[in-house]
Amino acid sequence: MRYTDIAIVGGGLAGATAAAMLGRADIPAILIDPHRAYPPDFRVEKLSGGVQVERFRRTGLAEAVLPKTSLDGANWIARFGYLLDKVPSQQFGMLYDDLVNTIRAEIPDSVDRVWAKAVAIATSPDRQTVSLSDGSAISARLVVLANGLNVGLRQTLGIRRQVVSDCHSISIGFNMVPVGRASFAFPAMTYFSERPSDRIPYISLFPVGGRMRANLFTYRAIDDPWLRELRHAPAATLRAALPRLARLTGAFEIDGELKVRPADLTVNEGYRQPGIVLVGDAFQTTCPVTGTGTDKVFTDVERLCNVHIPAWLASDGMDEAKIAAYYDDPVKQACDAWAWAKAHHFRSVSIDHGLYWALQRWARFFNWSARGMLRRIGRQMDTKFDDHSSSSSSSSSSSLSSSA
The missing domain is CATH 3.30.9 (D-Amino Acid Oxidase; Chain A, domain 2)
Structure with missing residues (x-):
């Protein structure tokens, strides 16, 4: 039996990020995953700039990971064969397994790794026991379930998945x-x-x-x-x-x-239990079309590791009342609701019939067109201003030379 404060089940994006954050915070943790190197997997292949990267920065890992990605610099927006806009962009491209393995490389040596499969979890208001496929076991104050779409462990705990x-x-x-x-x-x-x-x-x-x-x-x-x-x-x-x-x-x-x-869009029922928390897709899936899955992962893990786990470890026990603070976190709830609403709205605006949705599609088209036109006008004005300034500077230099 190994003993630790936090046992993380699953070494994908959520689990690896949690392990790196906890290790950097000197919180005893063990990462459990069957694979020493995360295998090829088709999931996230780019991180978008703006809010998504800002969420990543809050984990403390962005500065080490983003320089190893491919930055686009600009993104063309097009429809009907027409270029509508050239948007300044900060999209960071990296295949999912490369992203996960890059984050894993940032996990401090203080975090133990166990390359085995978690086959059972026994929970209580005090300590939890994770049984592994190699016959060993881990005793932890808290289990972070970050094993994505694998539902076996959740079912044994009475957590029910509902496909919406x-x-x-x-x-x-x-x-x-x-x-x-x-x-x-x-x-x-x-x-x-x-x-x-x-x-x-x-x-x-x-x-x-x-x-x-x-x-x-x-x-x-x-x-x-x-x-x-x-x-x-x-x-x-x-x-x-x-x-x-x-x-x-x-x-x-x-x-x-x-x-x-x-x-699939799925939610879980019966997850408010002592000693265990669900993060990322293990808690609730979203639609890859909207690109919000990464936002949810980084929000879940950042709130859990920066806010709730340090507070929970400051006192004895790990009862359901403590765990509820994570699920009731307003930042997490807002991100979950936003991603969920966007999944349904994006599908409707893309394929639903009816006048309302047709107008929505045309409104988006004209919005992008107007933005692109304003951006082109702005660039032309900047070019003219630069040319005028350069011409004025040359004339001034010429006048000064004549006076001399």
Whole structure:
């Protein structure tokens, strides 16, 4: 039996981030995961600037991780084959397994790693016992369940998963390569659907290393024949679905294997128990189309490790009343509600019929167009001002030389 304050079950994005944060705070912890190096997995492939990166910075890990990603610098916004805007951007591209392993490298040596599978958890208001596949066990004051979509342990604890929206969306990842030229003209691009009937909200193109990575999203059933066509002839199927995309990308092909991930929207019941907390997808899933899953992970882990765990460890016991403070945290609840609402709204605005949703789609189109126009006018005015200043400076220099 090993003893610790915190046992973290699952070494993905949530678990690795929690282990690194607790280790840096000198809180005794053990990370439990079957894999010494996180294996290839199709999940998060980029971090967006602004609020998402700010949430990452609150974990204290961003400064070590972000320099190892691919920064785009600008993102083209397009629809119907037309470029609407060139938005200054800070999207950080990195494949999910590389991201997790990079964060794992930031875990201090003070955090023990156990490369085994957690097969059972026994909880109490005082200490918890995690039984492992190698026959050993860990006694901890608190168990952080960060094992994502694996429901086995939750079921043994009486935590029930409820599927709210089955196959809410499907994410498809692949590499796109230009034909007849060395690179694409754009640093990154978000291209929105041309027709609601295609059931494609958008495709996102962004750099990862020396490749242009594509994340294509669709609202379809997992047995939809269109997915089989995409697997069989990916470039041709994509061109048929988004026929005007090539106006901006030029000729392209799809290189390598397609990664396909269906996503259900799920919630849990019965999770308010002594001695255990759920973070990330283990608590509640969201839709990858909205890009909010990473926001939820960083918010969950940051609030848990920076606020609640230090407070809980300051006194004896780990009863349900203590655990409730995490689930009732207003910052966490606000992030959960925002991500949940966005998952439903984005689907409706992408594919739902009716005048209201049609107007919503056109409003977005004209909003992007107006922003792009104002940005172009601003750049032209800046250019004219710079040219005028340069001309005035040259005239002044010339006058001074004549006077001398």
